[in-house]
Amino acid sequence: MRRFGYARVSTDHQSNDAQIIALRHEGLADDxxxxxxxxxxVPALSRPGMAALLNAIQPGDHLIAAKLDRLGRDTVDVMGLIRILNERRINLRILNIGVETDTPNGRLFLTILAGFAEFEREIIRERTxxxxxxxxxxxxxLGRKPKLTIRQRSHVLELARSGMSNRQIAGVLDVSASTIQRLTTPGLHQKAAL
Structure with a gap:
């Protein structure tokens, strides 16, 4: 069984000294x-340090964080990370709330946290x-802003009628050939113009 610590701050102007001190008090060395x-x-799996840590950590190892909010900003992201750790049989310990995922109390906490995550997802969905x-x-x-103005779309059709290829027109207007194709292909033209 190996033990790993994780600390995170959002910007270079913040200090994670308090987190490091708490992890050192747990007997973790700086390395x-x-x-x-x-x-x-940023989702946990997209953070360079966390991604490297998850590559190094093995089943039976322990991951220790000073605070729950260091693992992620919202419940959904934190629960996603915890789910990955559980699937890989990696114990998580969160120091400021005294939770360990390999104890009955820790599992109860995770169940409650999962309920909040589901509630948060539903609220976000309803608001959306x-x-x-x-x-x-x-x-x-709704949706993405059109890449071309109405005048530019008319110009595309004029250029297409004059015999220019979609790739040539795309080069002139500095857009992708697929954008031009949506305008010059019958049936797609009406959809692209909306």
């Missing part, structure tokens, strides 16, 4: 502690659906 300087909004409905009702165009 056992992985640090990230990256926003908690309500926001989209309100935007549609207000007559707002």
């Amino acid at each position: 056992q502690i992985t640090q990230d300087v990256i926003s908690g909004g 659906i309500a926001g989209l409905a309100a935007a549609r009702e207000a007559g707002k165009r």
